[in-house]
Amino acid sequence: MGDLGTYIPIVLALTLAKNLNLGTTLIFTGLYNFVTGALYGVPMPVQPMKSIAAVAISTGSDFGIPEMMVAGIFTGGILLVLGFTGLTQLVYKLIPLSVVRGIQLS
Template identity: 60%
Template sequence: MKAIAATALSDASFGVAEIMAAGILTAAFVLLLGATRLMQLVYWVVPLPVVRGIQLAQGLNFAMAAVKYIRYEQDLGKGKSLGRRPWSCVCKL
């Protein structure tokens, strides 16, 4: 489910229908595996480094999407942060 959320956030080409379908199908598949006790087989077949590799790839994909947003889409010149910041300290020595 985390991979679905990360992919949905990092790739704007997915619509709401595709994201909902992916979540429903994943939940149904996990429910089927849990009800039939086949989840133990999945734990045995899929090693933990493969799972960690998928998580790492999704995290990097999400980070690259954030970098692309900051680099190409965000207009820092028109941002609201150009005004006075009372919490910042400009100290002259």
């Protein structure tokens, strides 16, 4: 499973703060990690989802499960468009590798 060290605490916090369905979340996360692992050789964490979770935890009742779902769908859609159009290569060329490594380290 990819990225469980940070994922599990965030999901548990969301479960406690926003009544997230833990079973469904873990099942779909496992399926996603399995599929990306099979396709790419490694399971791929999705970092923007952690940002969405942080916003959901830190805000009051204004940002609930429906808003998290919509944010996740839009994030996935943007990543899908970037991947299919090849724009990820442009992003790769524009962002220095040191910035990427710094984000990974943090």
